[in-house]
Structures are given as C-alpha cells and as structure tokens.
Amino acid sequence: MRRVCPKCGSSSLQKHGEVRSEQGILQKLKCMSCKHEWHSQLPEDLFDKVLEMLRTFVWDIEARKPLSEAGWVSLNEDYVKKLRSINFCEIDREGMRGRIDYKNHKSLPGELLSTDEGRIFCEILRSLEIVQEIEALKNNDYEYLKAVVAGLSEMLKNARFSFWEVEEGSIPEKLRSFMLRPRWNVTAERISRSLALNLLKSIWGIDGALKGYGEANDRPIDLDLLRSVTREIEESSQWRKIISFFKSNKDLLEALGLSWYVSRKIIDREIEYLGAKLLAFEAAIKVVAERSGETINSLRERLASLSENLDNLIFEEKWGVNWNDVFRLPY
Ligand SMILES: [Zn+2]
Numbered sequence: 497m498r499r500v501c502p503k504c505g506s507s508s509l510q511k512h513g514e515v516r517s518e519q520g521i522l523q524k525l526k527c528m529s530c531k532h533e534w535h536s537q538l539p540e541d542l543f544d545k546v547l548e549m550l551r552t553f554v555w556d557i558e559a560r561k562p563l564s565e566a567g568w569v570s571l572n573e574d575y576v577k578k579l580r581s582i583n584f585c586e587i588d589r590e591g592m593r594g595r596i597d598y599k600n601h602k603s604l605p606g607e608l609l610s611t612d613e614g615r616i617f618c619e620i621l622r623s624l625e626i627v628q629e630i631e632a633l634k635n636n637d638y639e640y641l642k643a644v645v646a647g648l649s650e651m652l653k654n655a656r657f658s659f660w661e662v663e664e665g666s667i668p669e670k671l672r673s674f675m676l677r678p679r680w681n682v683t684a685e686r687i688s689r690s691l692a693l694n695l696l697k698s699i700w701g702i703d704g705a706l707k708g709y710g711e712a713n714d715r716p717i718d719l720d721l722l723r724s725v726t727r728e729i730e731e732s733s734q735w736r737k738i739i740s741f742f743k744s745n746k747d748l749l750e751a752l753g754l755s756w757y758v759s760r761k762i763i764d765r766e767i768e769y770l771g772a773k774l775l776a777f778e779a780a781i782k783v784v785a786e787r788s789g790e791t792i793n794s795l796r797e798r799l800a801s802l803s804e805n806l807d808n809l810i811f812e813e814k815w816g817v818n819w820n821d822v823f824r825l826p827y
Pocket residue numbers: 501502503504505506527528529530531532
C-alpha cells in the first residue's frame with residue numbers, strides 16, 4: 497500500500513473496514529501515528545493508477561513535453577469506465593488514455609495530495625505558473641526591469657556577510673559602525689535596495705527615486721548615516737569597476753536579477769522539488785537570452801565565467817565585498 501495519512505504523512509496505516517462503491521471496494525483507514533480515521537475515496541487499484549498518472553505528468557513536464565501532451569497513461573476499458581466517474585481525471589477522445597485534469601487539480605482528494613507524487617505534482621503546477629509569469633515579462637520592458645531590479649536587490653542582500661579588508665581599519669569608519677550594530681541585517685537590506693537602484697540608473701539609465709527608505713514599519717534607521725554609507729560604497733572604485741563591467745554585459749546582470757526574482761517566488765510558493773525549481777529558473781534564462789538575441793547556451797557559459805571576471809576587478813582593492821559570492825545565480 498502506497499498511501500500515507502493525509503493529516504500527518506505517516507505511512508503506518510491500518511485497514512479498519514471497507515465499503516462498496518460504484519468504483520469498487522473503498523477502505524476505511526486509520527493512521528497509527530496520529531489516530532486520524534478516514535474513508536478512502538478511491539479503491540486500491542484506482543489509487544495506484546492515479547499515482548501513475550501523477551508520476552507520468554511530472555516526468556513528461558521534466559522531459560519538457562508541452563502541457564497538452566503531458567501525463568497521458570494507457571488504460572484498459574475497465575479503467576476508462578471507472579475513471580469517467582472521477583472529476584479530476586480526463587480521458588482522451590479515443591477513450592484509450594487518461595490523465596489528471598491538471599486544470600482541475602484543486603479537486604484532488606487530500607489522500608492523494610499528501611503522497612509524494614501528489615506533492616511534487618502540485619509543486620510542478622506552481623512552478624509552471626511562475627514560468628507563465630516570467631514569459632509574460634518578455635515583451636513588457638517596464639515590468640521586466642522592475643522584476644530584474646527586485647531580484648538584484650534580493651541578490652545584493654548576500655553581500656552583508658562578505659565584507660573584507662586587507663588591513664584592520666581599511667573599511668570606512670561609518671560603514672564599520674553600521675556593521676557592528678545589532679540591526680545590521682535590516683540596514684544591509686536598505687543598502688541593497690539602494691545599490692539595486694543605483695544599478696538601474698547606471699546600467700539602464702532609469703532614475704528610480706530612492707523610495708522606501710523611511711516607510712518600513714520597523715524602528716527607524718539613521719537615514720543620513722545610511723545615505724552617506726551608501727554613497728561611500730557607490731563611489732568606491734570597485735563599485736565603479738563593477739558598473740563599467742556590467743554596462744557591457746547587461747544581459748548577465750538581467751539574468752542574475754531575473755533568476756533571484758524567480759528564486760523569491762519559489763520560496764514564497766513553497767516549491768522544494770528540484771525539478772520544479774529548475775523549470776522556473778530555466779524560464780528566466782530563456783527570457784533574458786531571447787530579449788538580448790543570444791542562445792541560452794552562450795548566456796549560460798558567460799554566466800559560468802562571471803566569477804573569474806569579477807575576481808579580477810577587485811584584485812587590488814584595500815577593502816571590499818566578495819562580489820563574486822554576491823553576483824551569482826541563486827542555484
Ligand atoms: Zn496521521
């Protein structure tokens with residue numbers, strides 16, 4: 497038996513009686529871990545068939561088959577008859593194959609959703625939603641850049657742990673005092689946002705106002721100090737070198753930004769299955785490549801050699817950030 501408890505996920509279940517139905521014999525089950533009891537909505541053989549459909553859908557999508565061709569499983573007459581009475585399955589016109597009606601996946605019973613197959617199936621669907629959202633950005637310059645900058649701001653947050661100095665005291669005093677404060681994380685987030693806007697202005701020539709500085713609900717930060725520290729970073733020679741590098745490699749910065757934007761969505765939508773994550777990340781790279789008129793492979797190769805290039809930029813600095821740890825893909 498491949499079933500698990502829909503409440504706690506335990507696979508230690510006991511049969512507790514049975515009822516006859518149109519589709520066959522339905523089990524009454526009890527979870528030995530949390531004592532939850534329920535009537536199965538599907539007989540054993542149909543349950544396994546549906547799991548097979550869920551698996552096939554996931555495999556097909558991972559093999560990059562289009563949605564219209566994904567998830568079909570061959571059926572004999574007996575199964576066709578039984579499956580017609582289930583509202584979350586569809587049968588093809590010839591009556592030879594069936595699949596999960598993914599558009600109607602909300603009707604999947606809890607006992608299916610709580611299996612590994614059901615969970616991964618739902619994550620794949622959520623990931624396909626992200627893919628659609630990313631593809632919609634392709635022809636919308638404004639929304640596209642907004643997403644890129646949101647992603648860059650997310651990415652730049654990772655700089656907060658990567659400051660270094662050649663000799664003690666090389667890091668500018670004001671910045672150091674910020675870093676020693678207990679709320680450095682919050683401050684670093686503000687600085688990241690500001691740096692992302694600085695990139696927007698320097699690389700794409702769009703002057704976004706430094707919005708959002710005072711509007712957060714948390715305790716106020718010393719804004720004047722924050723501005724002067726941000727300016728200090730923005731005017732440092734390493735940041736200037738980074739800007740001039742990305743000016744001639746805009747697509748790389750867009751690929752990074754959009755990937756981190758996708759990464760945020762993946763976290764927000766609780767997608768954990770690697771295959772599902774990759775679908776969404778792939779969509780980001782594809783959109784950037786298409787917009788800049790290059791192949792996905794060449795974009796990937798250039799992203800792979802990015803870290804080396806950034807290393808060379810900051811070779812002779814006295815203090816800085818490990819930018820190659822920061823300007824990287826989230827996966
Ligand atoms: Zn349980």
